[in-house]
Amino acid sequence: MSTATATADAHHDHDPHATNTGISNNKLAMWLFLSTECLLFGALISTYLLYKTRGNGGVLPTDIFDIPFTSVSSFVLLMSSLTMVLALSAVARGEMDRGKAWLLVTAMLGGVFIGGQVYEFTSFYREGLGYTSNPAASAFYTLTGFHGVHVSLGILMLMSLWVSAQQGKLTQKNSETVEIVGLYWHFVDIVWIFIFTVIYLIPPA
Amino acid sequence: MTIIDEPLALESGETYAEKPLGILTRPQAQGGWKDWVSTVDHKKIGIMYGVAAMFFFVVGGFEALLIRTQLAFPDQGFLSADLYNQIFTMHGVTMVFLFIMPLAAAFANYLIPLQIGARDVAFPRLNALSFWVWLSGAIFLNTSWIVGGGGANCGWFCYSPNSGIVFSPTHGVDFYAIGLLITGIASLVSAVNLIVTCLNMRAPGMDLMRMPVLTWMLLVTQFLLAFALPVITVALLLLLFDRTFDSQFFDPDAGADPLLWQHLFWIFGHPEVYIIILPSFGIISEIIPTFSRKPIFGYTAMVFSGIAIGFMGWGVWAHHMFVSGIGPISVAAFSLATMFIAVPTGVKILNWLTTMWGGKLHFTTAMLFATGTVAMFTIGGLSGVTHSLAPADTQQTDTYYIVAHFHYVIFGGGVLGLFGGAYFWWPKVFGHFLNERRGKINFWAMLIGFNLTFGPMHVLGLQGMSRRIDTYSAGYGFDFWNLMSTLGSYLIAVSVVVFFYNVWKSKKEAVDLPPPGPDPWDARSLEWSVPSPTPEHNFDEVPQVESFDHWWFQKYEIDDDGKVVRIAETEAVAQDGSATGVHLPSPSFWPLVLAIGLPIIGYGIIFNLWLCVIGGLLTGGAIYAWVFEPVDDPNAGHGHDDHHEDEAGDDQLAGVGSGSASDDEGEG
Numbered sequence: 001m002s003t004a005t006a007t008a009d010a011h012h013d014h015d016p017h018a019t020n021t022g023i024s025n026n027k028l029a030m031w032l033f034l035s036t037e038c039l040l041f042g043a044l045i046s047t048y049l050l051y052k053t054r055g056n057g058g059v060l061p062t063d064i065f066d067i068p069f070t071s072v073s074s075f076v077l078l079m080s081s082l083t084m085v086l087a088l089s090a091v092a093r094g095e096m097d098r099g100k101a102w103l104l105v106t107a108m109l110g111g112v113f114i115g116g117q118v119y120e121f122t123s124f125y126r127e128g129l130g131y132t133s134n135p136a137a138s139a140f141y142t143l144t145g146f147h148g149v150h151v152s153l154g155i156l157m158l159m160s161l162w163v164s165a166q167q168g169k170l171t172q173k174n175s176e177t178v179e180i181v182g183l184y185w186h187f188v189d190i191v192w193i194f195i196f197t198v199i200y201l202i203p204p205a
Numbered sequence: 206m207t208i209i210d211e212p213l214a215l216e217s218g219e220t221y222a223e224k225p226l227g228i229l230t231r232p233q234a235q236g237g238w239k240d241w242v243s244t245v246d247h248k249k250i251g252i253m254y255g256v257a258a259m260f261f262f263v264v265g266g267f268e269a270l271l272i273r274t275q276l277a278f279p280d281q282g283f284l285s286a287d288l289y290n291q292i293f294t295m296h297g298v299t300m301v302f303l304f305i306m307p308l309a310a311a312f313a314n315y316l317i318p319l320q321i322g323a324r325d326v327a328f329p330r331l332n333a334l335s336f337w338v339w340l341s342g343a344i345f346l347n348t349s350w351i352v353g354g355g356g357a358n359c360g361w362f363c364y365s366p367n368s369g370i371v372f373s374p375t376h377g378v379d380f381y382a383i384g385l386l387i388t389g390i391a392s393l394v395s396a397v398n399l400i401v402t403c404l405n406m407r408a409p410g411m412d413l414m415r416m417p418v419l420t421w422m423l424l425v426t427q428f429l430l431a432f433a434l435p436v437i438t439v440a441l442l443l444l445l446f447d448r449t450f451d452s453q454f455f456d457p458d459a460g461a462d463p464l465l466w467q468h469l470f471w472i473f474g475h476p477e478v479y480i481i482i483l484p485s486f487g488i489i490s491e492i493i494p495t496f497s498r499k500p501i502f503g504y505t506a507m508v509f510s511g512i513a514i515g516f517m518g519w520g521v522w523a524h525h526m527f528v529s530g531i532g533p534i535s536v537a538a539f540s541l542a543t544m545f546i547a548v549p550t551g552v553k554i555l556n557w558l559t560t561m562w563g564g565k566l567h568f569t570t571a572m573l574f575a576t577g578t579v580a581m582f583t584i585g586g587l588s589g590v591t592h593s594l595a596p597a598d599t600q601q602t603d604t605y606y607i608v609a610h611f612h613y614v615i616f617g618g619g620v621l622g623l624f625g626g627a628y629f630w631w632p633k634v635f636g637h638f639l640n641e642r643r644g645k646i647n648f649w650a651m652l653i654g655f656n657l658t659f660g661p662m663h664v665l666g667l668q669g670m671s672r673r674i675d676t677y678s679a680g681y682g683f684d685f686w687n688l689m690s691t692l693g694s695y696l697i698a699v700s701v702v703v704f705f706y707n708v709w710k711s712k713k714e715a716v717d718l719p720p721p722g723p724d725p726w727d728a729r730s731l732e733w734s735v736p737s738p739t740p741e742h743n744f745d746e747v748p749q750v751e752s753f754d755h756w757w758f759q760k761y762e763i764d765d766d767g768k769v770v771r772i773a774e775t776e777a778v779a780q781d782g783s784a785t786g787v788h789l790p791s792p793s794f795w796p797l798v799l800a801i802g803l804p805i806i807g808y809g810i811i812f813n814l815w816l817c818v819i820g821g822l823l824t825g826g827a828i829y830a831w832v833f834e835p836v837d838d839p840n841a842g843h844g845h846d847d848h849h850e851d852e853a854g855d856d857q858l859a860g861v862g863s864g865s866a867s868d869d870e871g872e873g
Contacts, residue, residue, distance in 0.1 A: 019404075
C-alpha cells in the first residue's frame with residue numbers, strides 16, 4: 001500500500017486485500033482475538049495452579065485424574081488439528097467435497113473430545129468431586145469447562161462452514177474463511193496441550 | 206459463526222435474502238432515528254459514544270455531589286451508611302467504565318480513521334456492535350438501582366470476600382459483575398477493531414512513525430484494553446460463579462485465597478489507569494503543538510514513551526496491594542517498578558513543556574484545558590510517586606490521600622484533557638465553534654473547583670481520614686477541609702452546567718456566525734484537510750502522505766533560513782467534500798439486536814434462567830443473521846458514477862472487510 005502511486009487509482013482503492021500489513025483485516029482480527037484469549041486462559045490456569053492443593057479436606061482433582069483416558073481424548077483433539085489442515089488444503093485447491101468431508105471429520109473429532117469431557121466430569125462427580133466441593137474443584141471445572149466451551153464453539157463454526165459449503169456459499173474463493181476458523185481451532189488445541197501438561201501430567205508437589 | 210472476508214460469491218445465481226431470518230429488512234432510510242440505530246459510520250458512532258458518556262458523567266457527577274453533601278459537615282445523616290456505600294461504589298464504576306472510557310472511545314472512533322486517512326474503521330458493523338453492547342451493559346448496570354435492590358456496595362474494586370453473598374446479599378454485586386462483563390465485551394471488540402484499523406487501514410505513505418501522537422496513544426490504549434480485559438473477565442466470572450453457582454473461589458473458610466481477586470483485579474486495574482490517561486495524553490499532544498505554532502517536540506520520544514508506559518503498566522499492579530501482605534520481596538520489586546514508570550511519564554511532560562517553550566502561544570479554551578492537564582497531572586503524578594515508597598504508602602492506603610491522588614490523575618489528567626479535546630474538535634464534528642468566552646468560564650470554574658475539591662483531600666488523608674466511611678466526628682480537624690471540598694465539588698457542577706449551556710447556546714448562535722471552515726485552528730493532522738463537519742465519506746480522495754504533519758506541510762514550508770513560510774491558502778489545499786463516487790458500508794440493525802440480547806441473558810442469570818434462553822436466541826440469531834447479511838447491500842442505491850460494473854463482492858471501500866468475527870464473545 002505504501003508503494004502506491006500518488007494518483008489514487010479507483011480500483012486500487014477498492015482492492016480489499018490492499019492492507020498495510022498484507023494480512024487481511026479478518027485474519028489480523030482473529031490473531032488479535034487469540035492473543036487476548038491467551039490472557040483469559042492464563043488467568044484461569046493461574047487460578048487453578050494457586051488452588052490445586054486446596055481441597056478443604058475433600059477429594060482433589062489430582063487424586064482422581066485418569067491419565068490414560070485423558071491421553072486418548074487429547075490425542076483425538078490433536079488429530080483434529082491435522083484434519084483441519086487437510087480441510088483447508090482441500091478447500092484452497094477447490095476440492096469442495098473433500099473439504100466438506102474433512103470439515104465434518106474435524107467437527108466429529110472435536111465432538112469425541114467433548115464427549116470424553118462429559119464422561120470425565122460425570123465420573124469425577126460420582127467420585128465426590130463436585131463443582132462446589134472445594135476451591136481446587138471449582139478451579140478445575142471452570143478451567144476445563146471454559147476450554148470445553150471453546151471447543152464447542154469451534155464445532156459450531158465448523159458446522160456452519162459445512163452448511164455454507166453445502167449451500168454453495170463457501171467456495172475456493174473464500175478459503176481464507178476456513179483458514180481463520182482453522183486458526184481458532186489450532187489455538188484451542190494448543191491451549192489444551194498446555195492444560196494437559198500443566199494440570200494433568202505434572203504431579204502436585 | 207464463520208468469518209467472511211467479503212460477501213460470498215453467488216456463482217449459482219441466487220440472490221441474497223433481503224431479510225436475513227425473514228424479520229428485519231435492511232435499513233435504507235437516510236435521516237431520522239433509523240439512521241442512528243442502524244448506522245455503521247464511525248463518526249456517528251463516535252458522536253453517540255460522546256453523548257452517552259456525557260449522560261453518565263451527569264449520573265456519576267450527581268452521585269459525587271451526594272457523597273460530598275453527606276461529608277460537608279460532621280455527623281450527618283443525609284445518606285444512610287448502606288446507601289453511602291452504594292453511591293460511592295456506583296460513582297467510581299460509572300465514572301471509570303461509563304464515562305471516561307466511552308468518552309475516550311468517542312475520540313478514538315471519530316478521529317483514528319480521519320487521522321490515518323481512512324474512510325472508516327476496519328469493521329464498521331463491529332464498531333456499531335461495540336457501542337450498542339457498551340450502552341446495553343451501561344443501562345443494565347444502572348438498572349440495579351431499580352430491580353436489583355440497590356447498587357453494588359463493595360467499592361469499585363469490590364474486594365472479596367466482601368463481595369460475596371454473605372456480606373453483599375443484594376443483587377448489586379451481580380449487576381456489577383454482569384454489567385462490567387457486558388461492557389468488557391464491547392471494549393474488547395472495539396480494541397480488536399481499532400488495532401486492525403491502525404495497522405491495516407492507513408493511507409498510502411502514512412507509516413506508523415508518521416501517525417499523529419493521538420492515534421499512537423489510542424493504539425497503545427487499545428492494546429492495553431485487549432490484554433487487560435480478559436483478566437477482569439475471568440475475575441468477574443469467578444465472582445459471578447461464586448455468587449450464582451456456589452463455587453469456592455473466594456470463600457476463605459473453604460481455603461480460598463482472598464488475594465486471588467486482588468491480583469486479578471489489579472492486573473487489569475493498573476493498565477486501566479493508563480487506558481484512562483493515554484487518550485488524554487494524545488489529545489493534548491495535538492492541542493499543544495497547534496496552539497504553540499510549533500511541531501511536537503521529540504515526536505519519537507513521545508511515541509516510545511507512550512509504548513513504554515503501555516509495557517511498564519503491566520509490571521506495577523501490586524503497588525495497590527502493599528498492605529495486603531504480599532511479602533517484602535514483592536513489595537520491593539513493585540516499589541522499584543512504580544518509580545521507573547514515572548520516567549516515561551516525565552519524558553512526556555518535558556516534551557509538552559519544550560513544545561510550548563519559545564512557541565507563539567494562543568490560549569484558546571482548548572489550550573487552557575491542555576495546559577491545565579499538564580499541570581494537574583504533574584501534581585497527581587508526583588503524589589503517585591510517593592506511593593511507590595512502601596512505608597509511606599502503608600500510612601496512606603485507604604485514606605483520602607489516595608482519593609486525592611487518583612482524582613488528580615484521572616480528573617486532572619484525564620477529564621480536563623478530554624474537555625480540551627471537545628473544545629478543539631467541536632468545529633470539526635459539528636461545524637460550529639463552542640463559544641470561547643463561556644469556554645474560558647467553564648475552564649476556570651472547573652480548574653478552581655477541581656483543586657478546591659481534591660486539594661484538601663491530601664491534607665485530610667495525611668491527617669488520617671479514611672475513605673469510604675460515611676461520616677466523621679467533629680473535633681478531629683476534618684471539618685474545615687471537608688467543607689471546602691464540598692464547596693469545590695459544587696463549583697465543578699457549575700462548570701459542567703456552563704459546558705452544557707455553552708453547547709446549547711453555541712449551536713443557537715452558530716446560524717449567525719460564519720462557518721469555521723475546514724481548518725479553523727490552522728492545525729497539523731489530516732482531519733483538518735476535510736470540510737467541517739466531516740462529510741460522510743471522510744476524504745474525497747485518499748491522501749498520499751509524505752511526512753509527519755503532512756497536512757501542515759501542505760500549507761507551510763521551511764525556507765533556507767529556517768523560517769516558516771506559507772505556501773498555500775488552506776482553502777486551496779483542503780478537500781471540498783464533493784466526491785460522489787465513494788462506496789460506504791451499508792447500515793445494519795443486527796448489532797443493536799445482538800446487543801439487546803446480552804442484558805436479557807444477564808437478567809436471566811440473576812432472576813430466572815428462562816430469560817437466558819430468550820436472550821441467547823436473540824443474540825445467537827442476530828449473529829447468524831449478521832453473518833449472512835452482506836457487508837454492502839447489493840440493493841442499496843449508490844447514486845454515483847463509476848462502479849456499477851463491479852460485482853457486489855468487490856464493492857468495498859479500501860480494505861474494509863466485513864466484521865463478522867462474532868463468535869469472539871465466546872468467553873462472555
